[in-house]
Amino acid sequence: AQKVTQAQTEISVVEKEDVTLDCVYETRDTTYYLFWYKQPPSGELVFLIRRNSFDEQNEISGRYSWNFQKSTSSFNFTITASQVVDSAVYFCALSDATTSGTYKYIFGTGTRLKVLA
Amino acid sequence: NAGVTQTPKFRVLKTGQSMTLLCAQDMNHEYMYWYRQDPGMGLRLIHYSVGEGTTAKGEVPDGYNVSRLKKQNFLLGLESAAPSQTSVYFCASSYIQTQETQYFGPGTRLLVL
Numbered sequence: 001a002q003k004v005t006q007a008q009t010e011i012s013v014v015e016k017e018d019v020t021l022d023c024v025y026e027t028r029d030t031t032y033y034l035f036w037y038k039q040p041p042s043g044e045l046v047f048l049i050r051r052n053s054f055d056e057q058n059e060i061s062g063r064y065s066w067n068f069q070k071s072t073s074s075f076n077f078t079i080t081a082s083q084v085v086d087s088a089v090y091f092c093a094l095s096d097a098t099t100s101g102t103y104k105y106i107f108g109t110g111t112r113l114k115v116l117a
Numbered sequence: 118n119a120g121v122t123q124t125p126k127f128r129v130l131k132t133g134q135s136m137t138l139l140c141a142q143d144m145n146h147e148y149m150y151w152y153r154q155d156p157g158m159g160l161r162l163i164h165y166s167v168g169e170g171t172t173a174k175g176e177v178p179d180g181y182n183v184s185r186l187k188k189q190n191f192l193l194g195l196e197s198a199a200p201s202q203t204s205v206y207f208c209a210s211s212y213i214q215t216q217e218t219q220y221f222g223p224g225t226r227l228l229v230l
Contacts, residue, residue: 004159009157043205043223043224043226044221044224045207045221045224047220047221050217050218052217091159091160095217095219102148102165102173102216103217104175105152105162108159110157
């Protein structure tokens with residue numbers, strides 16, 4: 001069965017520290033997609049990145065970087081030089097095809113990141 | 118282009134009352150979804166629709182009904198609200214061609230007393 005595990009419930013760091021949020025997934029499919037979303041205190045879900053299962057290249061976007069490793073079924077997210085504005089709940093999600101051919105999201109339980117000034 | 122919008126933003130109900138949450142999207146998306154978010158549980162799929170006039174059950178469908186009479190709208194109904202339905206509800210939509218990527222609305226906070 002599909003599953004997404006975010007073992008870190010809450011992380012606190014001091015501003016300017018680097019922090020890595022872990023995401024481990026399970027799926028039987030060979031074609032699937034992985035996502036990270038940010039949920040700030042205002043409550044909306046902000047899309048951060050999408051990765052398909054055939055692209056294992058790591059990606060960097062400003063202070064954000066993602067490490068996708070199929071061998072360990074992990075899709076970890078690192079924030080470099082964290083800032084107070086990074087404080088939010090971060091969700092990892094898996095999207096893969098169901099038996100009917102539609103795609104469904106499976107979300108992890110989220111990691112609450114607190115960046116202290 | 119407003120994307121995905123949800124109405125209302127916040128609502129308080131008494132046990133047993135009914136209500137309908139409205140989701141609207143202006144991106145001509147075929148697929149639409151309703152999720153609920155509870156503390157410590159992430160988002161869980163309630164119902165979804167792969168096109169106008171079609172709906173299907175998700176992970177936690179009990180106590181909810183949905184309708185997709187128009188392509189741009191997806192309604193979530195609670196016929197008899199229960200305190201266990203206190204949650205934040207998110208709607209999402211996606212293109213049929215890239216259905217693996219969903220676009221989320223701002224959420225509706227529902228409190229059932």
